[in-house]
Amino acid sequence: DAKTTQPPSMDCAEGRAANLPCNHSTISGNEYVYWYRQIHSQGPQYIIHGLKNNETNEMASLIITEDRKSSTLILPHATLRDTAVYYCIVRSPSDYKLSFGAGTTVTVRA
Amino acid sequence: GAVVSQHPSWVICKSGTSVKIECRSLDFQATTMFWYRQFPKQSLMLMATSNEGSKATYEQGVEKDKFLINHASLTLSTLTVTSAHPEDSSFYICSARARLAAYEQYFGPGTRLTVT
Numbered sequence: 001d002a003k004t005t006q007p008p009s010m011d012c013a014e015g016r017a018a019n020l021p022c023n024h025s026t027i028s029g030n031e032y033v034y035w036y037r038q039i040h041s042q043g044p045q046y047i048i049h050g051l052k053n054n055e056t057n058e059m060a061s062l063i064i065t066e067d068r069k070s071s072t073l074i075l076p077h078a079t080l081r082d083t084a085v086y087y088c089i090v091r092s093p094s095d096y097k098l099s100f101g102a103g104t105t106v107t108v109r110a
Numbered sequence: 111g112a113v114v115s116q117h118p119s120w121v122i123c124k125s126g127t128s129v130k131i132e133c134r135s136l137d138f139q140a141t142t143m144f145w146y147r148q149f150p151k152q153s154l155m156l157m158a159t160s161n162e163g164s165k166a167t168y169e170q171g172v173e174k175d176k177f178l179i180n181h182a183s184l185t186l187s188t189l190t191v192t193s194a195h196p197e198d199s200s201f202y203i204c205s206a207r208a209r210l211a212a213y214e215q216y217f218g219p220g221t222r223l224t225v226t
Contacts, residue, residue, distance in 0.1 A: 036217075043114075043203045043217035044154065087153075096142055096207055098215060100154040 004088045009105040018075040020104055022088030025069040031092045033064060035073045037084040038103070044087065047073065078108045112138050114206050116218035123194055123225055131189045131221045133204030139184035140206035144215065145177075148201040160187050194225040 005023040012018040024033065035047040048055055048062045050071070055062045061074040075082055087103040113136040123129050133143055142161050146154040158174075160166040160181035168174045178190040187206075191198055201222055205215040 038154075041201070041220070041222070043116075043205070043220045045217065046214050049214075096215075097144070097156060097159065098205075099156070100146075102153055 004090060004101055006086075006088050006101065006104045008102065009107070011107050011109055012075075012078050014080060014108050014110050015077055018078040018082065018106060018108070020073040020075075020086050020088075020106065021070065022073070023070045024088070024090050027068050027090050028092065031090045033062065033068075033071050034089045034091060034098070035060070035062065036087045036089065036098075036100075037082075038087070039081075039084045044100075047086075078106075080108050080110065082106065083108045112206075112208055112214075112216040114140075114204065114216045114218040116202075116204055116221050118221060119219065120222040121224070123223070125195055125225055126193055128190055128192045129194055129223060131191075131202055131204075131223075133187045133189070133206070133218055135185045135206045135208075135216070138206075138208045138216075140187075140208060141184065142207040143181055143187040144205045144207075145179060145187075145189050146203045146205070148203060148220075154203060157189075191223065194223070196225045199223055199225045 032049050032051050034049040036044040038044045048060050050062045064071045085103040085105050087100050115134045117132045145157045148154045156169050157172045158166045158168045160179045162181050162184050166179035181187040201220050203220040205217040
C-alpha cells in the first residue's frame, strides 16, 4: 500500500464544514483512496472511497486532486458526534488488507 | 447496511486462561475476515486474515499458536487467545469482506480484553 500523511489533529466548530487533508504522493494508478473513522472505543466505520473522480454520499464528500497525490475529506456540517479519529488509506482492489496509519484526531467543538 | 457483531464486547480473564472472541456477519456472507488489535492511543494493527474453510494467514510477528483463528463458516470467525497474559490486554476488532463486494470492509464494534 502507498503511504499516506495526515495531520495528527484538528479542531472544527460545530455546524461548520470540516476539511480533512491527506497526502498520498506515491499512490499507484489502480489504488483507491478510502476514508474510515473510529469513534472512541468502537470499531472503524467506512465513510467513502474514490479512485480519481470526486465522490459524495450521505456522510461526506471526497475531493481528489487531478494528479491524485492528495485528497480532502469534507464533512459538510460537523456535529459533536463527528468527533473521531479519521483514517485515510490507499489500497488496490486486489489487496484486501487495510493498513491504518495514525490518522487525524478530529475534535468538533460546540 | 452490512452489520458485523462481536461477542463478548468486553472480557476480563486471569493470566494463563484462554479467551474466545466471536465475530459474526449478520446479514451477509463473508468470504474473508480480518482480525486487528489496538493498544491504547495507537492505531489498528492487522493480526491475521482468514478465509472460510482454510487456515488463517498471520502477519509478521503474530504468534499463530497463541492467537488461534477459526473461520468455520461464511458468517462466523473466532479468535482464541491462548494462555493469555497481561500484555495481551487490548482492543480486538474484526472486520469482514462481503462475498460480492470488492471494496468495503465492515468492522465489528470490538472486544475489550483485560488480562489480570
